[in-house]
Amino acid sequence: MNVASSIKKAGQFFSFEFFPPKEKKVWDNFMGKAERLADLKPLFASVTYGAGGSSHENSLDACEAIKKELGVEILAHLTCVGASENSIDDFISRLKNVGVSDILALGGDGRSDDVDSGSRFLRAADLVEYVENNFSDMGIAVAGYPSGHPDAPTIAQDIHYHCAKLSQGAEFTITQLFFDNRQYFDYVDRVEAMGFNQPVIPGVLPIQSLGSLRRIMSLCGASIPGDLYCGVEKAFKEGGDEAVMEFGFNFARNQIAGLLENGAPGVHIYTLNRAAMCERLIGSLKSDGYFA
Numbered sequence: 001m002n003v004a005s006s007i008k009k010a011g012q013f014f015s016f017e018f019f020p021p022k023e024k025k026v027w028d029n030f031m032g033k034a035e036r037l038a039d040l041k042p043l044f045a046s047v048t049y050g051a052g053g054s055s056h057e058n059s060l061d062a063c064e065a066i067k068k069e070l071g072v073e074i075l076a077h078l079t080c081v082g083a084s085e086n087s088i089d090d091f092i093s094r095l096k097n098v099g100v101s102d103i104l105a106l107g108g109d110g111r112s113d114d115v116d117s118g119s120r121f122l123r124a125a126d127l128v129e130y131v132e133n134n135f136s137d138m139g140i141a142v143a144g145y146p147s148g149h150p151d152a153p154t155i156a157q158d159i160h161y162h163c164a165k166l167s168q169g170a171e172f173t174i175t176q177l178f179f180d181n182r183q184y185f186d187y188v189d190r191v192e193a194m195g196f197n198q199p200v201i202p203g204v205l206p207i208q209s210l211g212s213l214r215r216i217m218s219l220c221g222a223s224i225p226g227d228l229y230c231g232v233e234k235a236f237k238e239g240g241d242e243a244v245m246e247f248g249f250n251f252a253r254n255q256i257a258g259l260l261e262n263g264a265p266g267v268h269i270y271t272l273n274r275a276a277m278c279e280r281l282i283g284s285l286k287s288d289g290y291f292a
């Protein structure tokens with residue numbers, strides 16, 4: 001069964017994002033964290049591709065190991081960066097060989113460098129169209145941006161381009177991280193108003209340290225409400241990263257509860273390959289009746 005069908009059949013669910021480590025020497029540590037997170041029984045796990053400099057081989061290895069050794073369904077990220085028909089055909093064939101039948105089609109970080117390259121694959125829509133036409137048995141998901149993609153001139157324009165990916169065959173959306181749930185619900189309303197009802201899975205980043213928050217925000221271009229950022233800084237001044245973890249736990253717990261209570265089909269959690277925060281979050285939410 002592919003991930004889109006699992007989502008349709010599931011009640012409220014959670015899923016996790018992993019990024020494969022760049023270096024094999026930390027592989028055992030990575031798989032140890034992945035195993036702890038697999039024990040929580042996510043509906044699926046997504047595995048990043050090329051993000052942060054990791055290689056495509058590492059991405060494939062992580063997809064295979066998490067699927068085969070831990071038994072978790074995989075959504076494999078795939079980007080346009082440096083892509084050719086051959087490289088896409090090869091990647092997808094290798095995914096299929098290890099039993100993975102879903103991709104998250106993405107433009108990719110660093111894509112703007114490629115825009116004038118004459119490549120056939122510049123934006124996620126190009127990948128969606130190619131995979132839909134050539135691998136009809138693969139499930140396709142795409143990314144969405146509740147606060148607008150940083151390169152888009154307006155949010156309305158970004159939603160227009162997003163809907164083009166949905167009309168080409170993408171079966172669901174995973175959003176960029178956001179901290180204000182109103183942005184997510186407004187985004188869903190706007191996509192639905194364009195006539196698209198594919199599930200939109202909110203991406204949630206539990207804040208785990210001030211350093212990682214700053215790094216991620218500078219990389220992904222998402223926005224953080226001023227009062228939330230001040231709260232994180234205050235927690236750090238008063239109690240260091242331990243206090244930030246506590247603050248981050250409480251915020252993420254309330255954010256996820258608010259999303260689920262107001263109709264989100266599930267949540268996709270940006271784990272940063274760390275287990276403890278997710279174990280605590282899922283445990284706490286389950287004990288309050290979520291994900292039943």
Ligand code: FAD
Nearest residue numbers: 048049051077106107108109123124143149151152161176
């Ligand atoms: P695209 O659909 O490619 O759109 C990119 C920009 O182009 C947007 O501003 C859009 O409005 C605009 N646009 C679209 N179509 C047109 C058009 N026809 N004309 C003009 N403008 C247009 N990056 C990685 O490298 N590896 C990963 O594993 C990875 N995983 C991610 C997972 C999630 C859930 C998210 C939200 C992002 C991820 N990224 C990853 C980052 C992503 O690749 C970048 O944000 C990239 O810049 C955009 O890719 P996209 O597929 O989201 O957007």
